[in-house]
Amino acid sequence: MKWENPLYNTLSWSGEIDNRQEKEKAAKTVSKKVSNGDIIGVGSGSTSLLALEAIGRRVREEAMEVKAIPTSKEAALNCAYFGVPTTTLTDERPSWGFDGADEVDGERNLIKGRGGALLAEKLVMASSPLTYILVDSRKFVKKLGEKSSVPIEVDPRAIHLVETELIKSFHVESVQLRMAVSKDGPVITESGNVIFDVKFQNLNHKMEYEVKAIPGVVETGLFLGYSVEILTS
Numbered sequence: 403m404k405w406e407n408p409l410y411n412t413l414s415w416s417g418e419i420d421n422r423q424e425k426e427k428a429a430k431t432v433s434k435k436v437s438n439g440d441i442i443g444v445g446s447g448s449t450s451l452l453a454l455e456a457i458g459r460r461v462r463e464e465a466m467e468v469k470a471i472p473t474s475k476e477a478a479l480n481c482a483y484f485g486v487p488t489t490t491l492t493d494e495r496p497s498w499g500f501d502g503a504d505e506v507d508g509e510r511n512l513i514k515g516r517g518g519a520l521l522a523e524k525l526v527m528a529s530s531p532l533t534y535i536l537v538d539s540r541k542f543v544k545k546l547g548e549k550s551s552v553p554i555e556v557d558p559r560a561i562h563l564v565e566t567e568l569i570k571s572f573h574v575e576s577v578q579l580r581m582a583v584s585k586d587g588p589v590i591t592e593s594g595n596v597i598f599d600v601k602f603q604n605l606n607h608k609m610e611y612e613v614k615a616i617p618g619v620v621e622t623g624l625f626l627g628y629s630v631e632i633l634t635s
């Protein structure tokens with residue numbers, strides 16, 4: 403039976419995808435990992451979109467039974483668009499997952515959260531025995547924080563408290579409240595929080611715990627020590 407897409411024109415990624423060819427190769431590789439019956443954690447962002455497209459194609463062509471646990475409304479919409487049924491982390495645990503990243507170091511530690519989905523992405527990754535991280539060559543760094551700021555998700559009531567503590571207790575180059583592009587005011591995450599993009603002078607792993615100890619910090623974009631395998635082109 404021909405699969406009919408009920409969501410024409412609603413694909414959530416509207417912009418150009420940079421380094422598309424490299425991302426497509428990693429996406430194709432991860433699509434081959436899918437087996438019948440899998441429950442797959444689905445990351446957010448452009449690389450995850452390409453991976454989901456490749457997985458959706460296999461699922462439809464081979465009539466596979468898989469379910470996805472999306473990490474954002476963006477990912478959920480894309481699952482619907484590509485015809486991959488979804489479930490939730492409350493109902494089921496992932497067999498494995500895939501996601502993109504903003505930076506990857508030599509020990510497979512990551513910075514994530516450019517797209518604001520860091521909280522759900524970390525919950526799904528921490529619940530999954532293995533996550534494939536799909537990255538193009540520009541994402542590799544010698545030391546985390548080399549290129550990217552670290553996104554920190556914060557309860558909006560703690561906005562002044564957290565900003566003050568970050569400046570007082572850490573060597574920071576900049577602390578910027580992430581502003582919305584097509585809406586006035588700050589980005590509000592899917593959990594109703596705001597995001598600070600923080601450029602640390604000398605990022606180290608202890609900061610994950612030190613930053614999270616500030617009341618009002620919900621999550622950070624440092625993904626350290628998770629069970630991940632890096633897939634690149």
Ligand SMILES: O=C[C@H](O)[C@H](O)[C@H](O)COP(=O)(O)O
Nearest residue numbers: 447448449502515517518519
């Ligand atoms: O919140 C966004 C996510 O952490 C993305 O997975 C990350 O920013 C990578 O995105 P992209 O695959 O578009 O480079």
